Amino acid sequence: MRESLASSAAADSQTGGGAPLDGASEGLLCRWLSTLLGAELDEPTLARYRQGEAAPLLGYLCEAHGLDEQAGRIEAALSRLVMFTTPRLELAADFAELFLADARSGAPPYASLYLDERQGFLGAPAERMEARLAEAGFAVKREVGEPADHLAVMLDYLGHRLERLAETEGAEALALRRELATFLEHELCSWLPRLVARSAEVRTASDLYPALLALTEAYCRRLAERLRLA
Amino acid sequence: MAEVKNESRAGGKRREWLAFLFVTAVVVPLLTIAVVGGYGFVVWMLQVFVLGPPGHGG
């Protein structure tokens, strides 16, 4: 099943990817990335990943967005997990090292730490994101315990908005498309490269999460372009 | 004589009722209150001078 997808993606990319954006699929993709970046993988979910259940998602990324290199890197990381005696724990430790420990080392996924000159949590980017969530009628669940400018929260928001895009057409869709493009450019692509750079400095046990961050950064850039184009 | 008696009898009857009511409504109640009050006063004085504050019992 995988081969056929790859070939059609190749065909598609030659045509400059001009095909219209499928909001529903992109929304799902964003919410998938948000889940992966929001919490550590538990045993059953990791097992499903290692059995290749993410293939359709990765395939769609290659085929729809031409992100073959990043997708391949994730698959390689997944396959190399066999080296660890306790892969879940090692991944959890990587996750903590990058995102949870002290935010001066590692790669803390909070916009405020990169965009706000005070380099603290809950800076201006967080306030802007909170306003944006409120405006769209959303709020972060209490038990999540994260500020609004956490990458996973922003991707979840993006997912919902993209699904909303799928249900609209004409002028409203165009406006929404432009709004999401500006959101991606100002609020995500402005700091994701630095996040990816910092994640590269940290020597994690597995390459999965650094690869995931690289994928997310590339995907957001590509998505922003696609939204601007159509 | 009879009316005197009658009158005295009527007067006597009326006077008797008057005395009876007066005694039952006024004299005996006052006497009782006096007796009970006096008894209380005596006990109180005993307490002050002899028995000390009330309540050895109970």
Add this chain to the structure above:
Amino acid sequence: MKIIATLWNTLKKPPVHISLGVIIIVSFVAGIVFWGGFNTAMEYTNTEEFCVSCHEMEDNVYQELQTTVHWSNRTGVRAICSDCHVPHNWTSKIARKMQASKEVWGAIFGTIDTPEKFEAKRLELAQHEWARFKANGSLECRSCHDYNSMDWDKMSDEARRFMEPAAERDQSCIDCHKGIAHKLPEQMGSEDPMLARLVREATSVSLDEGQRYYSAKSVDLFTDPELTQRAGVLQVATGVNIVDTQGDSVKLEIPAWRKEKGFGRVLYEDFGQNIGSAVLNKDIAQDDALIEVQETDVVDEMTGLPWGRVNVALWAEKGVYLENREALWETAGQTYRDACSVCHTEPAPEHFDANTWPAMFSGMVGFTNMSAGTQELVLKYLQMHSSDYAEGAH
């Protein structure tokens, strides 16, 4: 006069016109009516509404009652004035009703009609009631509270520590629960509540001559039974022997040691130990007639100072002594643990010796809210349980 004569005559003679039956029945009914009216009147004087009809009562004690447990509590069982202040036994109740004539007098002539006047007389009025409760073993309290039906498991541990021994001794409630319904007179002060309770308990300890007792608080000492010539102060938790009693005062004999450098004003519990027993005025300390010196010039190696053993007998008030110091030590220990653990782990009493504790204590006591009296007791507790006295110290 004539009316009385005619009345007496009528009474003497058997009834002429009214039948015997009518007389008996009417008298009987009148009796019932009288009995009903008399009792209703009397019961009315037992109602709260009647008691607080005088503003002296309503503005003072009635307001105070509303802040106590007898006013509002978990089960809504309420006590009104007569439940505690009017004896339930009929004879005593009648006597109390007659005694109430004094209260009527007070109401008319306004002996306590302003808060200030009331406050000034509060102690005297309170003492009347305390004496009555003491005499009848808090009879009125027992009409609702009964030691036998107290469920010890449901009672809080702190309360149970005091109530169970009290139940065994069937102790009169008022000994500890003065001020349960109305505010305590100021003279009782806002001393540490646990300490105040012991001081109140001491008021009911009977003193036998020749026996050893311990002061429940610091006590002024005098040279005369009338307690007019001040001689010094006896510190709390000090052992004394009662040698004589006269009216409200007792003669105390205080065996002690003292330093012979200076005027020897401070008497200590033991040789070489700075554990204060009493402080005498300068002239008294130098007066050989009063101070019987038993040993002198005993040098303490630790400081090189000469000490002397003395005995002094002085007069003081009654009713402030306890048979032993256990209750005092327990209160002091609990106060010490609570006060000194606010900022850091409080050192165990046996961590320092008796002569080091004063230094540690004076450096730190400023952080606590202990009153002077409490400080004196806690320091003595620490010294008497220091490494010098606790076995297997450190």
Add this chain to the structure above:
Amino acid sequence: MTISRRSFLKGAMAGSAASLIGPGLLTTAAAGVTEQGVWKTAGSHWGAMNALVKGGKVAEVKPFGADQYPTEMLNGIKGLIYNPSRVRYPMVRLEWLKNRHNGDRTTRGDNRFVRLTWDAALDLFHEELERIQTDYGPWALYAGATGWRQTGQVHSCGNHMQRAVAMHGHFVKKVGDYSTGAGQVILPYVLGSTEVYSQGTSWPLILENSKTVVLWGNDPYKNLQVGWNCETHESYAYLEQLKAKVAEGSIRVISVDPVRTKTQKYLGCEQLYINPMTDVAFMLGMAHTLYNEGLYDQEFIDAYALGFDDFIAYVQGEAEDGEVKTPEWAEAICGVPAERIREFARLLAADRTQLLFGWAIQRQQHGEQPYWMGAVLATMLGQIGLPGGGISYGHHYSSIGVPSSGASAPGAFPRNVDAGKTPEHDNTDFQGATSTIPVARWIDCLLNPGQTIQYNGAEVTFPDIRMCVFSGCNPWHHHQDHNRMKKAFHKLETVVTIDYAWNATCRFSDLVLPACTQFERNDIDIYGSYSNRGVLAMHKLVDPLFHSRSDFDIFTDLCRRFGRDEEYRQGLDEMGWVKKLYDECREANKSFVPAPTGDQSTFSMPEFTQFWKEGYVDFGPGENWVRHADFRQAPEVNALGTPSGFIEVSSRKIDRYGYDDCRGYPTWMEKAERSHGGPNSDRYPLWLQSVHPDKRLHSQMCESEELRATYAVQGREPIYLSPQDAEQRGIQDGDLVRVYNDRGQLLAGAVVSDDFPPGVVRLQEGAWYGPVGPEIGALDTYGDPNTLTLDLGTSKLAQAPSANTCVVEIERFEGEAPAVTAFGGPTLVEI
């Protein structure tokens, strides 16, 4: 065609992807109206404050009305709440999670952590406590360490931790502290009180009566910025008046200090240079002058002191060392010209002199001696107990010297188990070991369990500690010689830390639980510290950040593991406790003034809800007071706490202990290492002083990014040195330097300043320790002085820390400097 395939993708993807996509992090919520923010009251060690909270965020902080001299550190408060180093989730060290106490402990330090849920973390904590109490005993658990926590009497984290652990089982406790370890042990023998934490003579009386004020190793203008309670800096008003008096020449202030201090520069007063660690020699020279020129007060000594003869025999050279302590003898050691010593002694004896001693000179080897010698000098001057005379050891701390209001202060959450209750494990058998250890010897205790040492006249046998619990206290900041600590930590099976930022102690722990800061919970405290000026409501400004919780909440939950959470919090919640402490304080302050109007109390406090709304209650100013005045007036009745009740110039009790490093009277003893010609000064000529920081409270606020940027040099802790030393080593201002000695090495940023004499360098304590790796001897990348300091007891008497006995060498750092890891969380270690 392509459209269908894409929709097919969506279909296929939806099927398998569904299981890989979580429930999402967002819920629907009505669009909240943006409120304009509300001003609340709060407080901290840096000062009481008002804070504007807008949209659930602390927008602005400004000083509390009553604080006329706010410290600029208040600007760091926001940096502290939102600092990137916040501990955000319960974390456990991977190695420890895998193998528990049998794991590889040498990796402890910069190891890898894994996130846990709160329940899992607390279960682990409870399991470890159970294991230690059952497999070992109370001797194996050390939970005594306490630190500067945060202000607030309900959420005093030391109380919470120790109460919860004590309800589970007994544990090893500590005595003494790092600030005044030697002083608080020696002064009870000499002046009959610990003195260092006692209220001092009121400033107004000093300003009125003193002709000379001596600041001995004392920098009040720097140290009064912080206080034990919510500080309102009332002392600064008096320092301002002192400055005016110095200007008009009515008071001579002399700072006896090798360094030109911040206070000296503020007051514009004189400085008397003295070689580091030679104060006792200098004072002995002065004593010799006072005695031989008949300037001392013999009458005062006869009436109020004992043991002067033995001491003066030592000064006159009649003791076994046979050396006469002339000013010339002293000059050779302390570097102060003999004539200057005589002149200084005469000056002090001439008129009313107030001696103000700082705490730094007792935090060195033989730290008891300078404090003892200071008391002896004050006794010879005979002004103890007079207004503006005598000696004080605390006028630089928490506004000591500001008249106290005399009101009662609120208590705190209980630290002990309730009366009558017993812990789950009531085993009190310490198997011969001592249950309380001197706090500064805890690393010796870890390295040599079972060893017996002398301490304050008694013997202490070290318990074999296997587990430590630290709450709101950063022992990796307190203690000296980090490399030795690393060795000691390898012996610990489990270390649990509860804190709000990733300081060194968290990174050397196995289980780290996130506490919230004091601004994320309701509390109550006094403001004004020693002046006890009033009670302050510490409103909760924002909810606890991330997954952090209040200590109250954390330890209630821990006690739920053994079913005693109700008993732990005595059935009250947070606000219940705040109200209880307030009401108890109000009751204690209702001291009945027997005025005819009855309940007219001296300190009437409003009812709780009104207090909470207004934010504070002011008790008003206190009355002036003179320390030791009552003793001077009636020495017998107001006897001191010494064994004799008098001032003990020489102490038979200490003499009887027979310690070689603390004799019966104050003596000069050479140090293990000392600059300016002392031992080891040939290899390491520079004396390193690690004084209290100017822009921090010890290690607190070092994580505040903005504030640190105002003083860090190339991102490192600044090290101050003299122009001569810098020039000798080719160091320019702002250079990166390596500071080293036999015990360790660190990087720091050079600041060349003429406030410092040759041979003296300063690294302020509290700089966060950031080693390159957990290996012994690893380079500290930020500049924590305790990487270099000596871990040695001051003497057998006090066994206190000797941080200021430390010599080092400095060199320019060549090559590529490693990044600062002090504030970094755990970095990866090769697995």
